[in-house]
Amino acid sequence: MASALGEFLRARRSLVRPEQVGLEPGGARQVPGLRRDEVALLAGVSTDYYVQLEQGRERRPSVQVLDALAKALLLDLDTHSHLRGLVAVDPVPAPAPTDHGLLTELIQRWPDTPAMLVTPWLDVIARNPLADALYAGLRYRDNLARMAFLDEKVAELIEDAGQLARCTAASLRAAAGREPHPPELVELISELTLRSAAFRPMWARHDVHRKGSAVKRFRHATAGVLTLHQHVLRLPDHAGLEVWVYQAEPGSDSERALQRLKA
Numbered sequence: 001m002a003s004a005l006g007e008f009l010r011a012r013r014s015l016v017r018p019e020q021v022g023l024e025p026g027g028a029r030q031v032p033g034l035r036r037d038e039v040a041l042l043a044g045v046s047t048d049y050y051v052q053l054e055q056g057r058e059r060r061p062s063v064q065v066l067d068a069l070a071k072a073l074l075l076d077l078d079t080h081s082h083l084r085g086l087v088a089v090d091p092v093p094a095p096a097p098t099d100h101g102l103l104t105e106l107i108q109r110w111p112d113t114p115a116m117l118v119t120p121w122l123d124v125i126a127r128n129p130l131a132d133a134l135y136a137g138l139r140y141r142d143n144l145a146r147m148a149f150l151d152e153k154v155a156e157l158i159e160d161a162g163q164l165a166r167c168t169a170a171s172l173r174a175a176a177g178r179e180p181h182p183p184e185l186v187e188l189i190s191e192l193t194l195r196s197a198a199f200r201p202m203w204a205r206h207d208v209h210r211k212g213s214a215v216k217r218f219r220h221a222t223a224g225v226l227t228l229h230q231h232v233l234r235l236p237d238h239a240g241l242e243v244w245v246y247q248a249e250p251g252s253d254s255e256r257a258l259q260r261l262k263a
Contacts, residue, residue, distance in 0.1 A: 003056035003059055004086050005053060005056070005059065005061075005083075005086045005087055006053060006054040006055060006056045007206070008082075008083065008086060008206050009039070009050075009053060009054050009069070009073075010054055011204060011205060011206040012073045012075065012079075012206055013033050013034040013035075013036070013038075013039050013073060014031065014032045014033035014034075015032075015033055015073075015205065016033050016034050016072075016073055016074055017033065017034075018034060018038065020074060021034070021038075021042055021072065021074070023038055023042075034072075034073075036050055036051055036054065037050075039069070039072050039073065042068075042071075042072035043065065043068040043069045043071070043072040044068055045065060045068070059087065060087060061087060063084070066083055066084050066087065067080075069083065070083055078170075078174065078208045078209055078210050079206075079207065079208040081208075081210075082173070082174060082177070082208040085177050086177070100117060100125060100126060100238070100241065103117055103126070103235075103238065103241070103243070104117065104126040107126065107127070107128045107131075107243065108128050108129075110128055110130075110245075111128075111129070111130065111262065112130070112258065112259075112262070113128075113130065113245055113246065113247060114127075114128065114130040114131035114133075114134045114228070114245070114246040114258070115127070115128050115130075115131055115243060115244065115245045115246070116128075116131045116243070116244045117241060117242070117243060117244075118144065118232075118241070118242050118243075118244050119184075119240055119241060119242075120175035120185070120240055120242075121143075121145070121172065121175055121182065121184050121185045121188050122143055122144040122145040122168070122171070122172070122188075123142065123143050123184070124141065124142050124143065124144065125241075129262075130258065130261060130262055131246070133222075133223075133261045133262070134218065134220065134223075134226075134246070134261065135147075135157070136222075137153060137157075137221070138151050138153055138154060138157065139151050139153070143188070144168065145168050145172055145188060145192060146188075146191075146192070148161070148164050148165045148168040149165060149168070149192055149195075149196040149198060149199045150192075150195060150196060156219065156221075157218055157219060157220065158216070158217075158218065158219075159217035159218065159219060160217070165198055165199075165202065166202055166207070167209055167211075169199060169202035169203050169205075169207065170202075170207040170208050170209035171209050171210070171211055172185070172188070172189065172203075173203070173206060173207060173208050173209075174208045174209060174210050176189075189203065211230075211232040211242070211244075212231075212232055213229065213230065213231050213232070214229075214230045215227060215228070215229055215230070216228050216229075216230045216246065220257070220261065222260065222261060223257040223258065223260045223261040224253075224257050224260070225253070225254075225257070226248065226254045226257045226258065227248070227249075227252070227254045228246040228247060228248055228254060229246070229247045229248075229249075230244065230245070230246050231244075231245045231247065232244055232245075233245065
């Protein structure tokens with residue numbers, strides 16, 4: 001039976017060329033990327049054991065095996081952590097608070113800084129007036145994944161809409177983690193797979209991205225060009241909820257653009 005681990009391993013080995021890991025490509029190859037026996041060789045496990053991992057017959061590899069696979073598949077830190085998470089046993093999470101009133105009130109008190117409350121599957125459950133103005137005019141702005149892949153106007157607002165899409169797909173993959181997936185996420189992935197030709201190959205790559213800090217560039221119809229520092233803040237007492245904040249450099253053109261947007 002297929003498993004999330006097996007699906008991940010198949011996807012990631014298809015992205016690694018033999019010459020990237022010191023192997024000779026040889027003649028005609030029947031698969032893109034590495035063969036199963038090549039991954040097994042690089043990771044120091046038997047081919048039969050690796051096949052069991054891909055086929056879902058072995059679901060509890062050791063941390064040492066996972067780390068060896070991560071090295072063989074050239075995984076970055078986020079993707080390596082995701083691989084470990086696919087087989088780790090997590091403690092039972094504390095119930096997530098359902099009343100976000102105080103957090104909503106908090107971001108409303110930041111009049112000069114766009115801020116939003118966002119779930120792991122990128123639903124925006126609250127935003128302050130400046131964030132509302134920043135994303136004004138976008139049809140799907142209440143879910144940032146739908147916005148990235150389904151909103152025809154997103155390329156007019158976001159300078160690098162392609163990078164936004166790639167980052168969004170990888171963020172959803174990080175949120176998905178191990179099965180079972182939350183029903184909201186299952187519904188969202190199904191919708192994007194059906195409606196977006198761009199989403200399908202990005203999702204199939206199993207790239208993983210955990211949002212932290214980044215620079216975002218906007219071309220706003222009212223405020224003009226803005227370069228903003230995005231910070232994603234995680235809240236220990238509100239599992240599954242993040243605060244997204246956008247800051248401009250003090251005294252910059254972007255800060256003045258935010259003031260125009262505020263007005």
